[in-house]
Amino acid sequence: xxxxxxxxxxxxxxxxxxxxxxxxxxxxxxxxxxxxxxxxxxxxxxxxxxxxxxxxxxxxxxxxxxxxxxxxxxxxxxxxxxxxxxxxxxxxxxxxxxxxxxxxxxxxxxxxxxxxxxxxxxxxxxxxxxxxxxxxxxxxxx
Amino acid sequence: xxxxxxxxxxxxxxxxxxxxxxxxxxxxxxxxxxxxxxxxxxxxxxxxxxxxxxxxxxxxxxxxxxxxxxxxxxxxxxxxxxxxxxxxxxxxxxxxxxxxxxxxxxxxxxxxxxxxxxxxxxxxxxxxxxxxxxxxxxxxxx
DNA sequence: ATACTATTGGGAATGATTATCAATAAGAAA
DNA sequence: TTTCTTATTGATAATCATTCCCAATAGTAT
Ligand SMILES: [Mn+2]
Ligand SMILES: [Mn+2]
Ligand SMILES: [Zn+2]
Ligand SMILES: [Zn+2]
Numbered sequence: 162x163x164x165x166x167x168x169x170x171x172x173x174x175x176x177x178x179x180x181x182x183x184x185x186x187x188x189x190x191x192x193x194x195x196x197x198x199x200x201x202x203x204x205x206x207x208x209x210x211x212x213x214x215x216x217x218x219x220x221x222x223x224x225x226x227x228x229x230x231x232x233x234x235x236x237x238x239x240x241x242x243x244x245x246x247x248x249x250x251x252x253x254x255x256x257x258x259x260x261x262x263x264x265x266x267x268x269x270x271x272x273x274x275x276x277x278x279x280x281x282x283x284x285x286x287x288x289x290x291x292x293x294x295x296x297x298x299x300x301x302x303x
Numbered sequence: 304x305x306x307x308x309x310x311x312x313x314x315x316x317x318x319x320x321x322x323x324x325x326x327x328x329x330x331x332x333x334x335x336x337x338x339x340x341x342x343x344x345x346x347x348x349x350x351x352x353x354x355x356x357x358x359x360x361x362x363x364x365x366x367x368x369x370x371x372x373x374x375x376x377x378x379x380x381x382x383x384x385x386x387x388x389x390x391x392x393x394x395x396x397x398x399x400x401x402x403x404x405x406x407x408x409x410x411x412x413x414x415x416x417x418x419x420x421x422x423x424x425x426x427x428x429x430x431x432x433x434x435x436x437x438x439x440x441x442x443x444x445x
Numbered sequence: 446a447t448a449c450t451a452t453t454g455g456g457a458a459t460g461a462t463t464a465t466c467a468a469t470a471a472g473a474a475a
Numbered sequence: 476t477t478t479c480t481t482a483t484t485g486a487t488a489a490t491c492a493t494t495c496c497c498a499a500t501a502g503t504a505t
Binding site (some may be wrong): 197234238245257258264266268271274275278279282287288289293297298301 | 406
């Protein structure tokens, strides 16, 4: 096959793995709280891992799209990311306003409720967002 | 009482009512979808009501704090406001992704669930955020 | 009317996120 | 290994919503 004939056939590479991506993913392990792209960027810098800020942003949102990691918006509007490993499927969060400690929670109760409410009102293709904020036991005793 | 003696006693005025504030509040009536500060500012401009953008921002967040109006964050991170009149107390939303139509919903089911989950995990001072997104009946038949 | 000061508004400043685009480096093919 | 294609990176500029600044304006008590 000559070079000219390559065309579409050579488009077999879909994605490439890079040290930047591994660094970012690794950083997410070992943390049990949501972090912003900026915070993760700083975290990597502290570990002497040079990764461009733009790359951190791009990589995190790509991972979130693939649902490899979880993303939420802080009350200030920032996007925060976290690896919620243990619980791979659909779940919600219980987040400490003081220290950021996050616990994943789930239960048929809200799932059923949201489904029922949506149906009653003629909505389809529904999704929902349920997050609980508060102060964890550890932070309370301070 | 002389001027010098006025001191703290003269601090009786707590808030003042202005045409800007009324304009903004009025604009919120007659709309049944969440709007951003910018959108409301444009809306007022269209009605020939001159109100500074900064004032729109300030007023809306002040109203939201007082819970005179409701505020949520769009998926893009913008703060959106709406007057959810009929239902004055705590409630949640069922929002159409296509047209923005919003229906307020409530129920002890989630209230109890979130309360229970928080307590089980030792959290206090809890609040929660529950919103359901989907496609309304009207938008589906298009 | 006068005094006091809450409120306004135009524009600068902020800060997170996105867009650019040339340089770099996976990975397939030779 | 060397070459080649192009996905990915990263420094920097550009966006854009929101906040800050502060002099000018305008409610309200007296
Ligand atoms: Mn759920
Ligand atoms: Mn509730
Ligand atoms: Zn805590
Ligand atoms: Zn609709």
